[in-house]
Amino acid sequence: MMSFISKMFNETDGENTNSNISNPSPVDETERHTHTAPQHLEDVATSIEDKDIAQVKAEKKQTEKSEKLKFAFMLAGGCAGCEMALIDISEKLVDTLDHLEIVFWAPTAADVKYKDLEAYPDNFIDLAFVDGMVRNTENEHMVTVLRQKSKVLVAFGACATVGGVAAMGDLHTKDELFDYAYKQSWSTDNPDGVLPTSEYILDGKYNLTIPAFTDRCMTIAELVDVDFFIGGCPPHHDFIAATVNLVLSGEMPAKGTWLTSGKAVCDVCTRNPAITGEMRRPVGQVFRTVEGQPDPVKCLLQQGYICFGPMTQGDCGAACLKANMPCRGCGGPIPGIKDFGARCLTTIGSTLKDERTCDQLMEKYPQLAKFVYRYSYTSGMIDKRKSAESVPSRRNLP
Ligand code: SF4
Numbered sequence: 323m324m325s326f327i328s329k330m331f332n333e334t335d336g337e338n339t340n341s342n343i344s345n346p347s348p349v350d351e352t353e354r355h356t357h358t359a360p361q362h363l364e365d366v367a368t369s370i371e372d373k374d375i376a377q378v379k380a381e382k383k384q385t386e387k388s389e390k391l392k393f394a395f396m397l398a399g400g401c402a403g404c405e406m407a408l409i410d411i412s413e414k415l416v417d418t419l420d421h422l423e424i425v426f427w428a429p430t431a432a433d434v435k436y437k438d439l440e441a442y443p444d445n446f447i448d449l450a451f452v453d454g455m456v457r458n459t460e461n462e463h464m465v466t467v468l469r470q471k472s473k474v475l476v477a478f479g480a481c482a483t484v485g486g487v488a489a490m491g492d493l494h495t496k497d498e499l500f501d502y503a504y505k506q507s508w509s510t511d512n513p514d515g516v517l518p519t520s521e522y523i524l525d526g527k528y529n530l531t532i533p534a535f536t537d538r539c540m541t542i543a544e545l546v547d548v549d550f551f552i553g554g555c556p557p558h559h560d561f562i563a564a565t566v567n568l569v570l571s572g573e574m575p576a577k578g579t580w581l582t583s584g585k586a587v588c589d590v591c592t593r594n595p596a597i598t599g600e601m602r603r604p605v606g607q608v609f610r611t612v613e614g615q616p617d618p619v620k621c622l623l624q625q626g627y628i629c630f631g632p633m634t635q636g637d638c639g640a641a642c643l644k645a646n647m648p649c650r651g652c653g654g655p656i657p658g659i660k661d662f663g664a665r666c667l668t669t670i671g672s673t674l675k676d677e678r679t680c681d682q683l684m685e686k687y688p689q690l691a692k693f694v695y696r697y698s699y700t701s702g703m704i705d706k707r708k709s710a711e712s713v714p715s716r717r718n719l720p
């Protein structure tokens with residue numbers, strides 16, 4: 323399993339291509355519950371005959387320990403749902419612990435401090451996952467540190483890869499967000515209108531600090547170099563398990579790869595007119611999901627329910643469609659799409675019958691930008707001009 327680390331360093335010195343090209347097969351049920359032991363451990367097992375068994379056990383244990391991948395997981399600006407999704411890989415998670423030594427998992431799972439991570443030598447960690455986007459100065463610092471300490475960094479989930487739900491905040495100024503969150507929202511009880519500040523002197527002598535809110539969100543790849551990307555809000559357990567299998571097998575794809583099936587939700591949706599034989603027609607009436615009762619078998623987009631299945635990665639197996647709900651794009655863009663929201667508008671627009679239907683779309687979805695960029699505003703191109711000066715550390719995305 324260590325071979326993939328050395329392979330990474332031999333093959334991945336170039337720029338992050340973010341190529342979105344890999345098609346790892348989803349693990350089947352058999353794979354999900356088994357994995358192949360690394361060859362070097364087999365070698366140790368066959369050499370035990372002439373030795374004292376206790377000594378061999380000790381040696382083997384030492385070998386196993388030294389061969390384990392040092393693994394880290396860190397939550398930046400997210401909800402930790404991605405980490406919850408890890409639990410969905412069930413027994414595979416337990417199997418994996420035979421091969422991973424968890425050296426950092428904060429702030430959710432392990433009793434570690436940020437200073438523990440800061441104290442590790444550079445490249446001490448073999449494999450690190452980070453979920454959540456960069457939203458404050460603490461996120462900026464810790465993601466930078468994690469990158470420095472890790473040989474391989476995986477951006478995990480919609481927030482880390484394309485911005486996630488909270489990135490819709492970038493459609494407002496910081497003042498607007500604070501005003502609503504701390505003064506205007508119906509659950510707020512703040513008669514003095516106090517707003518958070520990053521520094522506060524308590525009792526005239528204690529200087530208390532909290533991380534400062536940044537001007538806008540960043541994906542992980544905008545701040546640091548990222549080796550692999552896994553989409554989804556949260557990622558689907560099949561692709562988490564597939565990633566674990568790849569890591570343990572030492573067969574990681576090229577740097578910059580999205581670890582995904584590479585298929586759109588439409589490709590795996592049983593309502594697809596290409597499968598059902600339904601005739602595709604221009605859509606003459608737009609509905610919100612709360613309106614009417616959609617046919618449970620036919621394509622929702624053809625029925626006028628706006629569905630982002632054509633441009634969304636279908637690693638979930640079209641989960642929402644099985645519940646008679648349209649896809650909202652949480653899987654992230656399929657390969658080749660650089661701006662998810664723009665593609666939604668052009669694709670959906672081209673299915674609508676006429677100008678009147680387009681007007682109807684805008685009436686039914688007055689917050690159209692938030693609708694089409696629900697998970698991906700940060701990675702879109704629409705706000706790049708305003709951000710170029712305010713975020714000097716941002717990296718150019720391909
Ligand atoms: S991608 Fe979704 S589940 Fe993961 S941290 Fe962001 S909001 Fe939470």
Ligand code: SF4
Pocket residue numbers: 587588591592593594595620621622623624629630631632640643648649
């Ligand atoms: S548009 Fe939606 S309902 Fe229609 S085939 Fe695609 S995913 Fe299924």
Ligand code: SF4
Pocket residue numbers: 587634635636638639640641642643648649650651652653654
């Ligand atoms: S159907 Fe779309 S919104 Fe629903 S889980 Fe799949 S990718 Fe996410």
